Amino acid sequence: MTALSPTFPWAKDAKDDYRACPVTTLKVDMHTERLIIANAVMAVVCLTLGGIAALLIALTRWQAIHLLDATWFYRLLTLHGIDMLVAWIVFFEMAGLHFGSTVLLNARHAAPKLAWLGFILMTVGGLMANFVVLFDTSSIVTFTAYVPMKAHPLFYLSYILFAVGALIAVITFFVNIVVAKREARFEGSMPLVVFGLMTAAILATYTLLQGAAAIVPAFFWSLGLMDLDPGIYRNFFWGFGHPAQQVNLAAMVAIWYALAQMTVGIRPLNEKFSRLAFILYLFFINLGSAHHLLVDPGLSFGWKAVNTSYAMYLAVLGSMMHAFSIPAAMEVALRAKGFRKGLFGWLRNGPWNEPGFGALVTSMILFGWVGGVTGVTIGTEQINMLAHNTLRLPGHFHATVVGGTTTAFMGFTYYVIPLIFRKELKLKKWAVWQPYVFGFGTLLVSLGMITSGLQGVSRRNWDISFAGVVPGTVDLTLAIFGIGALIAVTGGIMYITVVLTSILTGPRLEASNMLLVAGTNNPLLESTQLTDHQLEDKQNQPRGTLVLVFAFLVWFAVYYLTNWWLLGRTWFIR
Amino acid sequence: MLAPERTWWKPMGRLEKTWLTVALVWCIFLTIMMPLWYFMGKQNVPTETYRTTPQQYAATVNDFVAKYQVGEENGIPIVAAPPGSDVYLRASAWQWYPILQLEKGKQYRLHVSSMDFAHGFSLQPVNINLEVLPGYDYVATITPTTTGEFTIVCNEYCFLGHHTMVGKIIVE
């Protein structure tokens, strides 16, 4: 441990206090370790609160059960949106940023005090939002809080505190990277996973500033200090809300690369290709705010078409590139291990009993095949007329942000427990099954919502029987959704049980292994031994993946074109 | 996850190039579909919008109802304006006003605006969905292609009575 010359004033008293991880050979800064633990714990707490709400509102929307009364339904709907989309995901991402900017670079946390300040602000903001929504009826405005529906000023203040806290935490990410670079803690380019996380952090900075532009005026408006136009609020709100989903996307893809490296030992086939895909996110995704305004008054076709397509769908292109490069790298790594039979022999021989692998595959399938395809379709200017504010919307994003992001984050947690919490993972069997249970439930939730929405069932609606218009098949599709919700909630309970049992019981234990279930080797370190020769070997080429991505494209085209056909059958409108 | 070797700037492989090209072509197709439909399709998102105020819009709706009312249902007037004319719909918590009566195959200029919160115009089971905001007079030029009684559901959350906000359009 050598003393370091301070690079930043607030880093003056920072000691180089770290331990060496026996599994990854990386240095783990002790500040980082504590920050990750704190953020991860808050994330799981929020997931639990949001999950309880999920169960109750799902059992209400399942029309045959119709559990809650209207006010409680809307109240818990508001809480669910906040605790899940905002709190769970962002707390977890902050843990990821602290991890990526220090551990993966062999570096120290250069601004731990600032990071703790961010954490505290986020925690206060999150708790405050929960209290306001629970105890003040006027604040049951859903997490979007469209003006001029006026919540209590504390509601907006809680958002501001949370966002400022997150912004501070994101800033420490950049500080850490700059310091690590100056102190020469790593050589050459930063690892791909950190590169992906940096994409997320840059997007998050932009997003949070845009969020301020929406929420700060709303705060003053709620105090009666200024006027606020509902159309403009929506524009600013989604200028924040949509890119925020791209932060989740970039973070999730970074976690995908990490999981693929940890469980099958991939080496990205072409770093340039993968990095280019992240850069496409950075440049083109910010235009996505229009997605939510496609059928709003006052906006021109040109503005909407350019903005919804992120300028020629170049961000979609980025996702399609990752959709190839990750499975392809997995295929090559597995083929190099000798699983070369046929097109899919490698896939059959994947470590299906390893939680991180199960989570990775589940997450990629749900995100791409369900979330991505439905998202691009309903985000098409004209098709949005069929989908706006119907259950197709939550159907889409429960595939992306739940089936995709949440499943990936859950899978990653299982490795954080031994490596960072330094506790043995308990209930390993549960951990193996958990991604599949959660993923299958989420799949049914999504499909049930999407098919109900296709029949016109609206989102955020306590009782659709008033509408009296929807055909009888709605009962069926809502039942599929309801059963899926029960299964997904079971998967969520499994996750929380595994996490709590592991961290609350048993002594502290240094990890000895990367893989939790599937053996004693260490794919992460093996990945550095994949030679160029192995990557280029004819036998190892990712032919199976190419077949998979083409099948994906066919499904994409069928779904997309079917929607145009549906649109063509409705009333003429201009 | 671990740092890459120094030179990772390598040409892409054959399979990567194939997929990149195909994906790019698909993205271009997705882009072209929107303007193509804009010029050729019969269902496009309305863009015509005027600034208004709740008071001003309410007055217009009242004039419209007084001029063309043909009946009443549960205290809400049924209004039938001649084809080709402007018809007005008012959204407020938690009511659609009035009930519009239209003719199949005829074109109307349908105005919608809100008196208070954001509301959602969701015509079922036709399944056309538009956002309704206070201060904006949103004009949709529509031609009903089916007959019957259609429900207007509010599908933008407009506070606790949101789900009770149900209206009607009749097409003959």
Ligand code: HEM
């Ligand atoms: C256990 C699994 C889950 C179930 C059963 C579930 C169920 C539901 C239901 C029933 C709704 C209300 C739909 C409506 O009436 O419009 C909803 C909304 C929503 N859910 Fe979930 N959910 C789950 C997990 C999640 C997770 C993990 C996230 C975020 C990461 C999430 C994010 C959201 C959001 C943002 C909304 C929209 C809230 C609103 O419209 O204001 N959900 N969910």
Ligand SMILES: [Cu+2]
């Ligand atoms: Cu309404």
Ligand SMILES: [Cu+2]
């Ligand atoms: Cu409503």
